[in-house]
Amino acid sequence: MRKLTTFLLWPIAAGILVAFVMLTFFPQGISPSLAPVEIHQVSPTPPTSDLGVGPVSYADAVAKAAPAVVNIYTRTRAPQTSGDQFEDPALREYYGQPDANGRTQRQVISSLGSGVIISPQGYIVTNNHVITEAESILVALHDGREAEAEVIGTDPETDLAVLKISLKELAVIDLAISQPLQVGDVVLAIGNPFGVGQTVTMGIISATGRNQLGINTYENFIQTDAAINPGNSGGALVNAMGHMIGINTAIFSRSGGSQGIGFAIPADLVRSVLKGIIENGRVVRGWLGIEIQQMTPALAESFGTEEAWGLIIAGIFRDSPAHQAGMQPGDVLISIDGQPIRSGQAAMNQIAVTKPGALLKLGLLRNGELINVEVTIGNRPPTRTN
Structure with a gap:
């Protein structure tokens, strides 16, 4: 009996040891993970040293980039409308004759645009406005192939969209x-x-x-x-x-x-x-939760300051990071992390690229006095598209 117990203990101990090593050194090996997206990038290219000398043809550049540029065709349908609204024969011809229930058939509207293959996995970048409300998206490649595209996600705030096609041996742009x-x-x-x-x-x-x-x-x-x-x-x-x-x-x-x-x-x-x-699934951006107005010389005079720069806090969203930090409507935002604010667009971009959860030090002008606050940046809510 003792020999049998010893015989069984060795495999069990070995199995426990192998499991410990796998969990310690390969924790990701026991669960599936998403394949990383492969993007082709190039190192900065120094300008030519021969001043005034350039190529007489850009055929090589076109041959390199053009195969990765695709044509995008979308199909949408106009909303159904009541037939009695179209007494004008021209409108009836355009929208179609009403059916027995007095409703017209929805007209198919086609539009076109372009896109760029950005990854050999089939990811394509295009403008959001190219595919907005599309019921179907057809991608035509430079080599003559065509494929239906799936919308992976959109970002209306930058007017970009990501599509994906299921084709192999794709030309990819650098x-x-x-x-x-x-x-x-x-x-x-x-x-x-x-x-x-x-x-x-x-x-x-x-x-x-x-x-x-x-x-x-x-x-x-x-x-x-x-x-x-x-x-x-x-x-x-x-x-x-x-x-x-x-x-x-x-x-x-x-x-x-x-x-x-x-x-x-x-x-x-x-x-x-x-x-x-x-x-x-979407672009994660930093968020303060404020509505701003650019400072002008006339507004600066009313605020009692000689400097006509900064951003006036016109409104604050309830329970937003700005609200929780004690910011108030009428405050003038004059600096972010010690850097003076010269434009609302630059300030908004700086906040957007800040990782949610990070601290930002803001300089405010309130009733003519300079105060400093620390704000924990939040996660910008998704933009409503309808």
């Missing part, structure tokens, strides 16, 4: 992350304007850091004079090496066509939004 952009750099816009097919236009970077345009909540646009037209939205803005520096998003136009003022979302922001949507 992202130029943290590369210095200079006014005058040559750029190429690749997309599907007016549905004519993939088109490449050339221009330069006209400006960087454009904001307060009223396009998105969070704005840090690259401005370019490369021709961007309807259908280009969601396409790639690439540099002379074929690396993506931005996603084409909007144009400033009085006619609806390109007038040399286009805007693209920088690649750094695109990558940040992409990772947030894939890892968390």
